[in-house]
Amino acid sequence: MDSDTLWMALALVLVIEGLFPFISPASWRRMFSQLLQLSDGQIRTFAMASISVGLLLIWLLAP
Numbered sequence: 001m002d003s004d005t006l007w008m009a010l011a012l013v014l015v016i017e018g019l020f021p022f023i024s025p026a027s028w029r030r031m032f033s034q035l036l037q038l039s040d041g042q043i044r045t046f047a048m049a050s051i052s053v054g055l056l057l058i059w060l061l062a063p
Contacts, residue, residue: 021028
């Protein structure tokens with residue numbers, strides 16, 4: 001993997017992250033306020049699950 005691929009992946013993450021608040025800002029704001037009510041442990045669990053799925057996908061898709 002070269003640096004261009006890494007930058008392209010980062011750009012894609014930014015585009016995907018920006019879609020929901022752009023399309024539906026009111027729903028995004030409600031979801032974000034609900035996230036603020038979660039405990040640190042719940043946030044860490046969700047983050048670890050996201051990291052695990054991402055790493056699994058990278059492992060499966062990498063040549």
